[in-house]
Amino acid sequence: xxxxxxxxxxxxxxxxxxxxxxxxxxxxxxxxxxxxxxxxxxxxxxxxxxxxxxxxxxxxxxxxxxxxxxxxxxxxxxxxxxxxxxxxxxxxxxxxxxxxxxxxxxxxxxxxxxxxxxxxxxxxxxxxxxxxxxxxxxxxxxxxxxxxxxxxxxxxxxxxxxxxxxxxxxxxxxxxxxxxxxxxxxxxxxxxxxxxxxxxxxxxxxxxxxxxxxxxxxxxxxxxxxxxxxxxxxxxxxxxxxxxxxxxxxxxxxxxxxxxxxxxxxxxxxxxxxxxxxxxxxxxxxxxxxxxxxxxxxxxxxxxxxxxxxxxxxxxxxxxxxxxxxxxxxxxxxxxxxxxxxxxxxxxxxxxxxxxxxxxxxxxxxxxxxxxxxxxxxxxxxxxxxxxxxxxxxxxxxxxxxxxxxxxxxxxxxxxxxxxxxxxxxxxxxxxxxxxxxxxxxxxxxxxxxxxxxxxxxxxxxxxxxxxxxxxxxxxxxxxxxxxxxxxxxxxxxxxxxxxxxxxxxxxxxxxxxxxxxxxxxxxxxxxxxxxxxxxxxxxxxxxxxxxxxxxxxxxxxxxxxxxxxxxxxxxxxxxxxxxxxxxxxxxxxxxxxxxxxxxxxxxxxxxxxxxxxxxxxxxxxxxxxxxxxxxxxxxxxxxxxxxxxxxxxxxxxxxxxxxxxxxxxxxxxxxxxxxxxxxxxxxxxxxxxxxxxxxxxxxxxxxxxxxxxxxxxxxxxxxxxxxxxxxxxxxxxxxxxxxxxxxxxxxxx
Numbered sequence: 001x002x003x004x005x006x007x008x009x010x011x012x013x014x015x016x017x018x019x020x021x022x023x024x025x026x027x028x029x030x031x032x033x034x035x036x037x038x039x040x041x042x043x044x045x046x047x048x049x050x051x052x053x054x055x056x057x058x059x060x061x062x063x064x065x066x067x068x069x070x071x072x073x074x075x076x077x078x079x080x081x082x083x084x085x086x087x088x089x090x091x092x093x094x095x096x097x098x099x100x101x102x103x104x105x106x107x108x109x110x111x112x113x114x115x116x117x118x119x120x121x122x123x124x125x126x127x128x129x130x131x132x133x134x135x136x137x138x139x140x141x142x143x144x145x146x147x148x149x150x151x152x153x154x155x156x157x158x159x160x161x162x163x164x165x166x167x168x169x170x171x172x173x174x175x176x177x178x179x180x181x182x183x184x185x186x187x188x189x190x191x192x193x194x195x196x197x198x199x200x201x202x203x204x205x206x207x208x209x210x211x212x213x214x215x216x217x218x219x220x221x222x223x224x225x226x227x228x229x230x231x232x233x234x235x236x237x238x239x240x241x242x243x244x245x246x247x248x249x250x251x252x253x254x255x256x257x258x259x260x261x262x263x264x265x266x267x268x269x270x271x272x273x274x275x276x277x278x279x280x281x282x283x284x285x286x287x288x289x290x291x292x293x294x295x296x297x298x299x300x301x302x303x304x305x306x307x308x309x310x311x312x313x314x315x316x317x318x319x320x321x322x323x324x325x326x327x328x329x330x331x332x333x334x335x336x337x338x339x340x341x342x343x344x345x346x347x348x349x350x351x352x353x354x355x356x357x358x359x360x361x362x363x364x365x366x367x368x369x370x371x372x373x374x375x376x377x378x379x380x381x382x383x384x385x386x387x388x389x390x391x392x393x394x395x396x397x398x399x400x401x402x403x404x405x406x407x408x409x410x411x412x413x414x415x416x417x418x419x420x421x422x423x424x425x426x427x428x429x430x431x432x433x434x435x436x437x438x439x440x441x442x443x444x445x446x447x448x449x450x451x452x453x454x455x456x457x458x459x460x461x462x463x464x465x466x467x468x469x470x471x472x473x474x475x476x477x478x479x480x481x482x483x484x485x486x487x488x489x490x491x492x493x494x495x496x497x498x499x500x501x502x503x504x505x506x507x508x509x510x511x512x513x514x515x516x517x518x519x520x521x522x523x524x525x526x527x528x529x530x531x532x533x534x535x536x537x538x539x540x541x542x543x544x545x546x547x548x549x550x551x552x553x554x555x556x557x558x559x560x561x562x563x564x565x566x567x568x569x570x571x572x573x574x575x576x577x578x579x580x581x582x583x584x585x586x587x588x589x590x591x592x593x594x595x596x597x598x599x600x601x602x603x604x605x606x607x608x609x610x611x612x613x614x615x616x617x618x619x620x621x622x623x624x625x626x627x628x629x630x631x632x633x634x635x636x637x638x639x640x641x642x643x644x645x646x647x648x649x650x651x652x653x654x655x656x657x658x659x660x661x662x663x664x665x666x667x668x669x670x671x672x673x674x675x676x677x678x679x680x681x682x683x684x685x686x687x688x689x690x691x692x693x694x695x696x697x698x699x700x701x702x703x704x705x706x707x708x709x710x711x712x713x714x715x716x717x718x719x720x721x722x723x724x725x726x727x728x729x730x731x732x733x734x735x736x737x738x739x740x741x742x743x744x745x746x747x748x749x750x
Contacts, residue, residue, distance in 0.1 A: 010222060010246035010270060030060055031076050033456060037125040038071075038078070040448070044119045045137055046110055048085045077128035082157075087138035089160040089184040091207055109138040109162050116141030116163070121448035124149040124477075130176075133157035143187075145170045149477055155179040159204065162186055167210075172196040183207050183225065191215035205229065206249070214255070221245060227273070228252040235260045235279075247271040251297065254278055259303055264289045264296070264310070273297045275321070280345035283308055297321040302341040304328075440480070442506045443518035443537075450474075450520050450535045454484055473540065481540040482517060485611075489534050505536070505611065510581065512574030514539045514597060514607040541605055546596040546651070550658060556690075561697035562741070563602055564655050565734045568705065570604035571596060571651060572727045575644055578609055579723055586610050587640035591647035593654055642717035645726065649712025656706060658690025671713045674706050698740030704733035 030038075038060055042051045050068035054060075061073035072080035088108045105112045116139055123132070130152050139158070142165035150156075154176050164186035171180075172192045179202040180194075187208040194200060195218045203217070204225045211230035219242050227249045234257030235250070245266050251273045258281040263272060269290050275297045282305035289310035294317060303325040311320050313330065323334040326341035453474030454461050463483070464471040472484040502519055509515040520535040546567065549555040559567075578586040588610055595608035653670060654661055661667045677684040682699055689702065708729050714720045721729075 010268065029076060030073060030078065034078055034126055035060065036456075037122050040122045041119065044114070044122060045083070045085075046114070048083065048137060050083055050085065072131075074128070078126045079128055079152075080131040081123075081126065081129060082131070082133040082135075083137060084133070084135045085137035087136045087160075089136065089207075090162055090186050091184060103140055103162070103164070105140065109140050114140065115446070117144050117146075118446045118448055120144045120146055120149075121446055121452065125448075125452065128152055131155040134161070136160040139163055142166075143168055143171075146477065147171055148173045150174070153177055157181040158185065160184045164188070166190065167192055175199075178202065180204070188230075194218060201244075211253070217242075219243070222268075223247040225249045226253065231255055233257075235263075237262070239263065240266070243267050245269055246292075249273040251275040251277070256280070259283055259298075259301070261287050264293060264308075266290055267292075269293055271295045274301065275299045277301050278344065279303065280341065282306075283311070287311075293318060295319045299323045299325070301325050302345045304338055304341050439509050439511070439515050440517055442509065442516070445518050445520040445535070445537065447520055447522055447535075449476075450484060452477075453482065453537075474537075481542070483514075483538040483540050485536040485538060487534045487536065502534075507581065508578075508586070508609075508611070510574060510577045512570040512604055512606060513577065513609065514541060514605045516611075536611065538607075539605070541597040541599050541607070543598050543600050543602075545594050546598060546604070546655070547594040547660065549598065550593070550654060550660060556658060556692055559602075559692075561693045561702065562734075562737060564693065565701065565705065565730070565737055567596075567598070567602065567604045568652055568655060569727070569730050569734060571606065571648065572723065572730055574604070574606040575648055576723045576727055578606075579641060579644070587644060589644055589647075591644055591651065593651050593660065596651065639717060641723070642720050645712050645720045645723060646714075646717075648723075648726065649709050649720075652705065652709040652712065656689055656702075656709060658692060667713070671710055675710045678703065678706060678710070698737050701733045701737035701740065704729055704736065708733070 039054065042054055045051065050066075060071050060078070063069065063071055065071075068084045070080065070082040071078060105114075119139070121144075123129070124146060129150050131154060132150065133155070135157060136159075138161065140162035143158070143163050145168045147156075147168060148170035153174055155178065156174075157179070159181045160183070162185065163182070166189035167182065167187055169192045172194065174197060176199060177197050178199050180197070180200060181202070181204040183204040183206040185208055187205070187210055189210065190213055191205065191210055193216045194203065195216050197218055199220055200218055201220060201222045203221055203223070205215070206225045206227035206229070208228075209230050210226075212232035214231050214233045214236055215226070217224065217239070219238075221242060222244050223246060225247070228251070231250065231253040233255065235255060237260070239245070239248075239260070240262045243266065246268050247270060248263065249271070252275070255274070255277040257279065259274075259279045261284045263269065263274075264283075265288055267290055270292050271294065273295070276299070278301065279298075280302035283303065285306055285308050287308035287310060289308070296311065296319065299321045300323070303322075305328060307320075307322065307327060307329040311318075311322075313320065322330060324336065326336045326338045328335075451457070453476055454472045457470075457472060461473045462470060463473050469486045469488060472486070474482050474484045476482060499521075502521070505516055505519060515538070517537045517539060519537065522533040522535075544555075549559055575589070575591070578589055586609060589606070590608040590610065591606070592608075595606060597605045597607050599605060650661065650667060653667070653674070656674070657670060661670055673688055674685075677688045682703075685703060685706065686694065686699075689706075708721075708726055711719075711721055712726065
């Protein structure tokens, strides 16, 4: 009776896994998003025979199930989707697959333009999917990591396709997955830790190129097939705890080590196939086999000695295949000699003993050499640092500079623009590159990604709309919030290669910019007169703008002089990056105080800067995103650069005054007032600035910042400083401030 119960258990598990899809009711009407997703999947799968009858009147939830197509719905959502094509598998299509690192499509695969990433992006819109089977459809490419977006998935079957690469680690995040079938594909490399799939009952990874380490499996498994792979390790003893295991097939690998005799005693095991491996040693003669065991194939291994009685040919209802080992039991005509197996087992035995000791010795030697090398490098770096310090000290003494930022030295410094830069421009690129550290990586997105992020461009997510395009708020799958800018591009006005233009965009990433996180290009190649669409994904900064802080007295109180200096330097660094951080330079930006955003740490980020792409305006003209020609002639760059400096000066002036300047005449008056106060008694300058910063600044720091703002607002562009001069003097100003703060010189406070 006990054996019968075990057989019933194994049968019931298979019945639930394989036929459970067909017995659930298919009711309700699909929501529009999932209906569109199914039509998109039909197109991406290149209209397989099972889907060719779909049209606008198809009611997917009431389609009769068939061997090639099953759709089950519940509560207006697809819960189960099975599509079976008529393509062959890699084992039967030798001319398709990977050769020299490149995939070659054939009539047994989807076309060379197929993108598996796009397919799974579409399918993840079926948010309630519990069972997904895509079999013999000719899918090819690497299985996307976004596979883990199927949060409710219980069964996944992608067998008989041409999916290659490693199985992504993200597949182990499924909490409810009970069946995983990836057999007959082109997977290779190590298998992720499948112990994390706590309820997995059926696993089929057969006919791939996985290995060499035996995969880590969970003890909930009932059926396991690892047949025809490249596993070359030992079978781990932990499998002896798999009390529910019914079927185990690891044949046609190169498994080595002593034969796992304990596998025959597992209480539920019915089927064992370990043929065509290199397992050696003997099987315990006193072994007690499970009463449920009906099939054993251990042929073509390196076993020696006798078989236990429970595996003799006299046992009814049990098939045992043992040919081509070196066993002394049974018909010796179909066995090798003992010397053959011992010789072969010696050649393939795992590294032990002296070989392991040698390996450990090599590791220790490498560790010692690494420590020595690291010590030498550290010593050299320390010596170089000391040398630089000594040289800098000599330079300061020779130039008569004072080590402290005393007032007499600061007064001698008069901010004026000169043709020569006040900062070594050779240092700029490295500094600017460091400013992109910590930003999210740049991605090229698909249209499906954009639709998903914006909820199919839901009007509720529309933030702004102008002639340049629309701006939507969106949410990526990782939970991060982004801005999605939609631009219409006219083909005939694009550079020769749009991708080269996007390469420039991908470099617009800096700590003090609202950085570009990625893009998506949609081109209608069949209609060259129809505009392409470019979606640009930008950072979303939710803490408000600098304008908000200066107009709200509560927020303004948090901006003391040190915070304002940090914000001014951040803006200047952002402008410097736009001018010099990319190959072509980005000039003529829309710099204004409402476009300076502050994150939670009050780091300044410039938004609304010029994105160098020609778009199709409603008037038919071709302009950049800021209504300025994106291909200005070289002669205009200097004017555009000086205009940016002027706008920067306007922002600096408002930060110093702590209030907004609403007209050009008011701006002129305020500049004239600050310029006059610089020549008068210090009290005049203190009176002219924002009262909320009093007591928090060093006078020379304030004076230098005022000089920067006044000079940036010169009417004649040629008299305005370069952005490098602005940045250098602001950095000097903050150094003065830090020196004043650290010395706690209370006598200079106002």
